Amino acid sequence: MTAMILKNGRVVHHDSIRREDVLIENGRIGAVGKALPAADGARIIDCQGKLIFPGIIDPHTHMGIPIKGGWSADDFTSGSRAALHGGVTTIIDFTILEPNQSLHDSIAARQRAAAGSMCDYHLHCNLTRFDRNLLAEIPDLIAAGVSSFKVFTTYREAGMMLSYGEIEQVAEVLAEHGGLLMVHAEDDAIITAAQAPLTAAGHIAPFYHGLSRPDRAEAQAVAAIAGIVERTGCPAYIVHLSSAAGLKAAAAHLELLLETCPQYLLLDESRYRRSDGRMYVASPPLRRPADNQVLRAAVLSGRISVIGTDHCPFHLQDKHPDIPFQDIPNGIGGVETLFPVLLAEFVRHGLDLSLLTRLLSTNAARVFGLYPRKGLIAPGSDADLVVVDPERVTDDWQPDLIGDPDWNAFDGFPAIFPELVIRRGVPVDRKGRISDVPPGEFIAAGSAALPF
Ligand code: URP
Ligand code: ZN
Ligand code: ZN
Secondary structure (H helix, E strand, O other): OOOEEEEEEEEEOOOOEEEEEEEEEOOEEEEEEOOOOOOOOOEEEEOOOOEEEEOEEEOOEOOOOEEOOEEOOOOHHHHHHHHHHOOEEEEEEEOOOOOOOOHHHHHHHHHHHHHHOOOEEEEEEEOOOOOHHHHHHHHHHHHOOOOEEEEEOOOOOOOOEOOHHHHHHHHHHHHHHOOEEEEEOOOHHHHHHHHHHHHHOOOOOOHHHHHHOOHHHHHHHHHHHHHHHHHHOOOEEEOOOOOHHHHHHHHOOOOEEEEEOHHHHHOOHHHHHOOOHHHHOOOOOOOOHHHHHHHHHHHHHOOOOEEOOOEOOOOHHHHOOOOOHHHOOOOEOOOOOHHHHHHHHHHHOOOOHHHHHHHHHHHHHHHOOOOOOOOOOOOOOEOOEEEEOOOOOEOOOHHHOOOOOOOOOOOOOOEOOOOEEEEOOEEEEEOOEEOOOOOOOEOOOOOOOOOO
């Protein structure tokens, strides 16, 4: 593999921004420093005026999964290409646990599905059934590099929910063996009680989706998980936190790691009133503008330490206007726009770009045991790099999207798409064109660390 050197750029580390050159050798970062000499035959890329970020990590994607009779629009191949277009070089997706299947088999099946991924990838293990045989598999899986286990406090009807008592037993096992509990936190009983009168009254419009999943359901579930964490000592990570009430329930529990998504920072429930309102149906739902504000403040303060997308897009046809909100496949996409849209927001508001590096790369790498291989620009780390021109803000980026979905949630937001994306030393995207690159690899988790 030809050596490459990125010259004269400003490197956006998690703790500082420095004018440095970056040498890439054999897929890894060989050196980072001032005025590095170019090795013989090295390709030189002038990054004057450009910013260099570590490859973005999206720790929450659902490529090609079945939901309510439909399939999410991107599979691993189309979704990972779209990811690369937007600067995401590593995705972390979820296994799908079939009836009677072991966790080991669910992981092997998902790895086969992910064979076409162009990004490197890692997997969280979904525990959507409580069974002592499954718990017995956990130590072995952690030793083999799958250490985050996701449970749901809702989706009872879909057969995916665990009771709080069952989750506590999972947490005990994880605490003993060094695993991480991931939680989709919405209390199912509150949702059932909120949805029943809406259904009885014949409400089917998308707006009622939000009313059927109130923020107190999130607060209740977060509080219950906080109790479990306190009693078991198991580290826990709340996925897609959506509301001020949920954040408040977590406030006194700093041991709860928090993730949110761009849709909960930038979009609000008024979207459900639009003609394409059904397309925004996701769980948790979009909230009020005040929730956006509170979550933004928590992102800026570092209390929310990771932003993922919950990438689960659908075609317009999959969410046909005639479908009542109760039956609309849940999910919104965003892996392709995650970094471009947030970068433009950070630049527009003059925010600390090192914070963006922590939120979109370093912290996910640390929490999920991929650090320092991922999430860091330093000698020995994988050469996953994103070069951007902070001046190249555009509103007209939708026609250039390459993902499979025919609709996206962030239309109208300014965005800064990468000039160049490098995945393990291979340039994969230049000026929006995707060339053939070797497939991505499964990256096993090592030791996890707290976010910065
Ligand atoms: O609506 C959503 N979020 N769909 C994807 C599955 C999940 O709950 O994360
Ligand atoms: Zn979820
Ligand atoms: Zn999800």
